[in-house]
Amino acid sequence: MPGFRDLLPDEAEVLREAQESLLEEMRRWGYRHVITPMVESIDVLQLGLSPEQRRRLFKFSDARGEVLAVVGERTIPVARLVAGKLRSAPLPQRLCYAGPVLSADEGRFHQRRETYQVGAELVGASGAVADAEVIALAARCLEAAGLRRYQVDVGHAEFFQGIMDAVKLPAAVKAGVRSALAARDFVALEELLERTPLRSAEHELLLRFPALRGGPEILEAAGGLVRNRRSERALSELAQVRELLVGHGLGAVVGLDLGAIRDFDYYTGVIFEGYGPELGRPVAQGGRYDRLLARFGRPAPATGFVVQLDLVWELLSGAVRPPALPRIDAAVAWTGSGLESAMRLGSTLRLFGMRAVVDTEARRDREARAWWRGIGAENLIQCRGAATVAWTARGGRTRSLPPEQVAARLAAALA
Amino acid sequence: MKVSIAVPTGALLPGALKLMSRAGVMRLSAAELGRRLLVERSGVRVILVRPADVPAYVDHGAADLGIVGKDVLWESNGAHYELVDLHFGPCRLVLAVPEDSKLAGPETWPPLLRLATKLPRTTASWFEAHGQAVEVVRLHGSVELAPQVGLVDGIVDLTATGRTLRENRLRVAATMGSSTARLIGNQASLKTRTDAVQALVARFREAANHGH
Numbered sequence: 373m374p375g376f377r378d379l380l381p382d383e384a385e386v387l388r389e390a391q392e393s394l395l396e397e398m399r400r401w402g403y404r405h406v407i408t409p410m411v412e413s414i415d416v417l418q419l420g421l422s423p424e425q426r427r428r429l430f431k432f433s434d435a436r437g438e439v440l441a442v443v444g445e446r447t448i449p450v451a452r453l454v455a456g457k458l459r460s461a462p463l464p465q466r467l468c469y470a471g472p473v474l475s476a477d478e479g480r481f482h483q484r485r486e487t488y489q490v491g492a493e494l495v496g497a498s499g500a501v502a503d504a505e506v507i508a509l510a511a512r513c514l515e516a517a518g519l520r521r522y523q524v525d526v527g528h529a530e531f532f533q534g535i536m537d538a539v540k541l542p543a544a545v546k547a548g549v550r551s552a553l554a555a556r557d558f559v560a561l562e563e564l565l566e567r568t569p570l571r572s573a574e575h576e577l578l579l580r581f582p583a584l585r586g587g588p589e590i591l592e593a594a595g596g597l598v599r600n601r602r603s604e605r606a607l608s609e610l611a612q613v614r615e616l617l618v619g620h621g622l623g624a625v626v627g628l629d630l631g632a633i634r635d636f637d638y639y640t641g642v643i644f645e646g647y648g649p650e651l652g653r654p655v656a657q658g659g660r661y662d663r664l665l666a667r668f669g670r671p672a673p674a675t676g677f678v679v680q681l682d683l684v685w686e687l688l689s690g691a692v693r694p695p696a697l698p699r700i701d702a703a704v705a706w707t708g709s710g711l712e713s714a715m716r717l718g719s720t721l722r723l724f725g726m727r728a729v730v731d732t733e734a735r736r737d738r739e740a741r742a743w744w745r746g747i748g749a750e751n752l753i754q755c756r757g758a759a760t761v762a763w764t765a766r767g768g769r770t771r772s773l774p775p776e777q778v779a780a781r782l783a784a785a786l787a
Numbered sequence: 788m789k790v791s792i793a794v795p796t797g798a799l800l801p802g803a804l805k806l807m808s809r810a811g812v813m814r815l816s817a818a819e820l821g822r823r824l825l826v827e828r829s830g831v832r833v834i835l836v837r838p839a840d841v842p843a844y845v846d847h848g849a850a851d852l853g854i855v856g857k858d859v860l861w862e863s864n865g866a867h868y869e870l871v872d873l874h875f876g877p878c879r880l881v882l883a884v885p886e887d888s889k890l891a892g893p894e895t896w897p898p899l900l901r902l903a904t905k906l907p908r909t910t911a912s913w914f915e916a917h918g919q920a921v922e923v924v925r926l927h928g929s930v931e932l933a934p935q936v937g938l939v940d941g942i943v944d945l946t947a948t949g950r951t952l953r954e955n956r957l958r959v960a961a962t963m964g965s966s967t968a969r970l971i972g973n974q975a976s977l978k979t980r981t982d983a984v985q986a987l988v989a990r991f992r993e994a995a996n997h998g999h
Binding site: 560 | 864872976
């Protein structure tokens, strides 16, 4: 099936470990894990999706004729949850989730139709402190997943909205400007703006949109150009969030991007994207969406983000130092009466946190060694009877040991 | 920091090389690039790829920037930024019909128009936007032949001078759009290596506007 793939043990393990480190980091920040269904009623999903996003859902109808869709993201299910089953839970709520999402459009996720997302939502908190918390959490998540180099670009949806309010253009041209920006087509944007006689600072800002990125100095530069309350407020919020992020210890990785282009109908405040090295797409993205919860009957400010787990995995497998490959610590072989002590030894090793595989059939000497090499374990333990076992480390000599010493010796050798 | 640029083989290549030289990006002959496909000099890497592949290289981040015809962008909608109109390689997208055909403006089109094209997406969306039902036959070459053998009512194709159309006894019934070469950029490159990439973009913009 195009767009779908199997993850083989090595890949699945890296992906799962990355997912667990992300969820673990979220737990450390007080975010509780929720699991929402893989499918949602289309009536629920369309409360939060644009027609274009709705088109990209995998849809089907169940036996009762109800139209369902496989989720393409999980912010909407979480909003449904907070406004529904968690209606009486006090706000703010800190929730996180993980799982695959589907897209019916092969192009959207760069030919992949099934991707894996881990996300967190902070519902019921407004203001810069909450914005900064979520951005800092996203950054720490990328670190926890093992990314050494990354950057986070922070922007503000209201900066653009303020410019669009203030810029003097006919409604049709404004609509054109919005769709040109949504398509990231700056040539069309220039053509549109060139045809209008009026020249203002806002025109200039729109034309320079993709280049409005940098450190705190760009806030001042932009502040000198905009003359509308909406954009000015956005700039001062961004300045606050930046300062808070410096307080979070993230000053070195945070950049400001006033030209961030996102779904401006959905986002209402601070927005951000995380980038890893040498990857053409953002690995994490999120922002404030204060209007969504009201559509589910419980108006509340909210902000959150998702990490694209596939992209984390791509970055990790492309890194100079790949993550330690999952390994099996001990292959436990046995002959005859050794089976019982082999099983006991397997249990003990697992108690020590080691990965141990006990053979399914009796094997001695050369056959046992071939089996050991076959499963790629670090150590071979051979149980020939109850009294002693033979231990061979990879590239080492074979030694006889009393069974009760094996776990401690192995743990020492592996450490 | 190194910046890579994807340039297309074919009709746009001479213009792309001329522009790169005028912009002071790299002086490079078509022969040298054609022989090596990848040339790296003083912080810039130029890769030669098929025109339709330029957006793929840029979208996936294998190239930071790309030079590509607008017509190719019509057919592929990716996540790249379209940054600069480079003002060379102009051509028109036209609906062409046989010289003896009765078809002309929209009022003469039948309820269902059968068209052959190498640009199926562009064709379908243009006619959809104009409320005309079409059946699109996707061909990979020699589109001009299709109406002569009765496969379709007309063709949608790109033309610079109209010569190929005339040679095949076709005339233009409608102009659907016009295309020039564009500079596109990868979204992440613009964010993560802003200074190096934007500096090159500025040089391209300068050179494109001066030659214009």
